[in-house]
Amino acid sequence: MTATSADIDExxxxxxxxxxxxxxxxxxxxxxxxxxxxxxxxxARGNMFTLSGAINILTPAAQLGILAIGASMLMIGGEFDxxxxxMMAFAxxxxxxxxxxxxxxxxxxxxxxxxxxxxxGLINGQIVIQTGLPSFIxxxxxxxxxxxxxxxxxxxxxxxxxxxxxxxxxTQEDWLAPFFSGDAFGGLFRWLAENGLxxxxxxxxxxxxxxxxxxxxxxxxxxxxxxxxxxxQTGNWIFASGGDRKAAENSGVPVRSVxxxxxxxxxxxxxxxxxxxxxxxxSTDPKRGFQKEFHxxxxxxxxxxxxxxxxxxxxxxFVGSVIFGMASIGLTFTKIDGDWFKVFLGGMLLLAVLxxxxxxxxxxxxx
Amino acid sequence: MSDPIIHMERIEKHFGNIIALAGxxxxxxxxxxxxxxxxxxxxxxxxxxxxxxxxxxxxxxxxVDGRKVTFDSPRDAMEAGIATVFQDLAMIPLMSVxxxxxxxxxxxxxxxxxxxxxxxxxxxxxxxxxRKMGINLRGPxxxxxxxxxxERQTVAIARAVYFGAKVLILDEPTSALGVRQTANVxxxxxxxxxxxxxVVFISHNVRHAMAVGDRFTVLxxxxxxxxxxxxxxxxxxxxxxxxGGQELAALEGSLGGTV
Ligand SMILES: Nc1ncnc2c1ncn2[C@@H]1O[C@H](COP(=O)(O)OP(=O)(O)O)[C@@H](O)[C@H]1O
Ligand SMILES: [Mg+2]
Numbered sequence: 001m002t003a004t005s006a007d008i009d010e011x012x013x014x015x016x017x018x019x020x021x022x023x024x025x026x027x028x029x030x031x032x033x034x035x036x037x038x039x040x041x042x043x044a045r046g047n048m049f050t051l052s053g054a055i056n057i058l059t060p061a062a063q064l065g066i067l068a069i070g071a072s073m074l075m076i077g078g079e080f081d082x083x084x085x086x087m088m089a090f091a092x093x094x095x096x097x098x099x100x101x102x103x104x105x106x107x108x109x110x111x112x113x114x115x116x117x118x119x120x121g122l123i124n125g126q127i128v129i130q131t132g133l134p135s136f137i138x139x140x141x142x143x144x145x146x147x148x149x150x151x152x153x154x155x156x157x158x159x160x161x162x163x164x165x166x167x168x169x170x171t172q173e174d175w176l177a178p179f180f181s182g183d184a185f186g187g188l189f190r191w192l193a194e195n196g197l198x199x200x201x202x203x204x205x206x207x208x209x210x211x212x213x214x215x216x217x218x219x220x221x222x223x224x225x226x227x228x229x230x231x232x233q234t235g236n237w238i239f240a241s242g243g244d245r246k247a248a249e250n251s252g253v254p255v256r257s258v259x260x261x262x263x264x265x266x267x268x269x270x271x272x273x274x275x276x277x278x279x280x281x282x283s284t285d286p287k288r289g290f291q292k293e294f295h296x297x298x299x300x301x302x303x304x305x306x307x308x309x310x311x312x313x314x315x316x317x318f319v320g321s322v323i324f325g326m327a328s329i330g331l332t333f334t335k336i337d338g339d340w341f342k343v344f345l346g347g348m349l350l351l352a353v354l355x356x357x358x359x360x361x362x363x364x365x366x367x
Numbered sequence: 368m369s370d371p372i373i374h375m376e377r378i379e380k381h382f383g384n385i386i387a388l389a390g391x392x393x394x395x396x397x398x399x400x401x402x403x404x405x406x407x408x409x410x411x412x413x414x415x416x417x418x419x420x421x422x423x424x425x426x427x428x429x430x431v432d433g434r435k436v437t438f439d440s441p442r443d444a445m446e447a448g449i450a451t452v453f454q455d456l457a458m459i460p461l462m463s464v465x466x467x468x469x470x471x472x473x474x475x476x477x478x479x480x481x482x483x484x485x486x487x488x489x490x491x492x493x494x495x496x497x498r499k500m501g502i503n504l505r506g507p508x509x510x511x512x513x514x515x516x517x518e519r520q521t522v523a524i525a526r527a528v529y530f531g532a533k534v535l536i537l538d539e540p541t542s543a544l545g546v547r548q549t550a551n552v553x554x555x556x557x558x559x560x561x562x563x564x565x566v567v568f569i570s571h572n573v574r575h576a577m578a579v580g581d582r583f584t585v586l587x588x589x590x591x592x593x594x595x596x597x598x599x600x601x602x603x604x605x606x607x608x609x610x611g612g613q614e615l616a617a618l619e620g621s622l623g624g625t626v
Binding site for chain 1: 471510
């Protein structure tokens with residue numbers, strides 16, 4: 001497609017890359033990340049900023065990131081889901097039951113888990129849409145229902161102990177397991193070690209055996225979500241549904257389907273994290289995902305999502321998760337008492353909300 | 368006089384025991400601006416909602432190109448070429464002009480799963496259409512929230528026309544605007560009319576109506592007091608009709624008497 005020069009407003013061109021970046025919703029999160037990195041460069045002991053230190057931070061950050069991408073898409077669409085943390089416990093139970101109790105292979109167990117999650121997301125979405133109640137209260141109810149159901153279910157499955165073990169034995173041989181557990185790019189890291197490009201143990205094996213699979217998933221999902229938001233019709237519908245439901249409906253946007261789909265996507269993200277962590281630890285328990293809904297929403301807000309919907313980014317949510325991970329793990333590398341973490345987190349959240357509010361006012365021209 | 372694109376015949380609308388419309392007839396011809404005047408609460412919004420498929424009339428007929436139709440939803444009306452710019456505009460301030468312009472009707476290219484929102488085309492068309500309407504955007508990514516009220520009206524109008532509106536209904540587009548912005552919107556209406564679109568311009572301001580109107584219909588308490596052509600009626604007479612038609616007898620001669 002070629003546009004003649006007359007088709008392009010001369011002032012469009014003059015908008016430099018820098019100015020365009022300044023307008024992106026994840027700007028605040030990236031600035032925040034730089035500040036946090038600088039803070040730890042000055043306070044943390046050496047090995048935080050090595051490859052293995054980075055992997056240490058990025059692994060939990062990626063798990064949170066997958067959750068936060070789902071949460072941020074839903075927030076951009078104008079809704080909340082407080083049940084995604086409990087969804088992790090519930091999906092973990094379903095997955096554990098499939099693998100251990102029923103002995104299903106992963107090719108069946110994972111889709112079944114995702115379908116269950118999607119159905120719960122569908123229920124959340126339908127209640128919110130049909131009743132017009134705030135998603136806040138509806139999903140709060142689901143939080144307790146799922147938490148309770150996981151407890152009851154796990155007790156029944158384990159005969160009372162609530163911790164379901166034996167996942168690792170059941171999945172060790174499964175050909176699908178490497179896509180959801182362990183490290184990716186192991187060969188690459190061995191090659192790097194042989195050529196002396198990464199740190200190695202005495203026996204020559206690389207200290208970092210590969211990229212933990214959750215990091216690959218989180219990066220992949222961030223890219224897909226960003227593509228959907230920025231470059232597809234669905235993306236425009238998500239922004240529109242969250243920006244002004246009525247205006248979107250009047251313009252022919254299928255707001256109900258969009259919102260329901262986002263609830264289902266958020267639930268599936270939670271289920272994916274559940275599958276990854278259950279495979280990683282080899283067991284599941286009803287406390288899995290406890291309070292993770294708040295962490296995900298905090299990461300999304302730090303990443304530039306507005307609480308009122310219609311604005312935000314998936315990249316921002318991922319960066320928000322990295323800030324979160326860096327702060328929680330990073331403190332252990334410093335002399336600072338880890339108990340300060342929550343103070344830091346609250347302060348970060350407050351700053352982010354103030355910043356986002358200012359951005360919103362500038363974008364909407366409101367004074 | 369050419370045949371009307373849309374003809375509304377003795378439309379009634381009851382809300383429970385409230386009779387909001389008590390038999391209103393109205394038509395729109397291509398390339399004209401037909402003003403619907405009336406005081407607050409006269410039933411103007413209710414009437415155009417029946418025309419745009421938002422409300423179903425309790426009684427009365429709607430004819431499009433001479434054929435009787437029923438609109439079950441705003442979509443039906445839109446498909447028949449009747450586009451409405453409501454008082455709340457259906458614009459999203461946080462989104463860019465381009466994204467708003469194509470909201471719900473995004474151009475796409477490629478095939479699934481890589482079917483993309485054709486952002487380049489969307490941006491180019493938006494800039495072009497806005498320039499045609501006399502608005503030079505800073506850029507296609509400019510947020511609607513940073514536009515003035517008049518510019519927002521113009522985006523909404525340009526959008527409706529671009530997507531093939533034959534009849535464009537504007538519900539009080541000038542009521543919240545200052546003098547300069549009103550002038551801009553009125554000149555936009557003039558441009559649209561010259562493209563052959565039939566414009567329904569709703570207002571309670573006689574001066575705004577007189578500035579662009581070709582025909583004038585006054586609503587009062589759910590009834591129409593007749594339709595007059597430009598030049599057959601003065602501002603004072605319209606003003607009086609809106610106020611309740613006390614001087615109806617004196618004016619009867621000057622009305623077209625289409626009812
Ligand atoms: N949904 C509704 N239910 C009951 N009464 C209504 C409804 N919509 C409008 N009305 C009444 O119909 C009358 C006309 O209203 P409206 O069409 O909004 O007037 P206008 O747009 O001319 O100011 C008013 O008296 C209003 O109270
Ligand atoms: Mg009105």
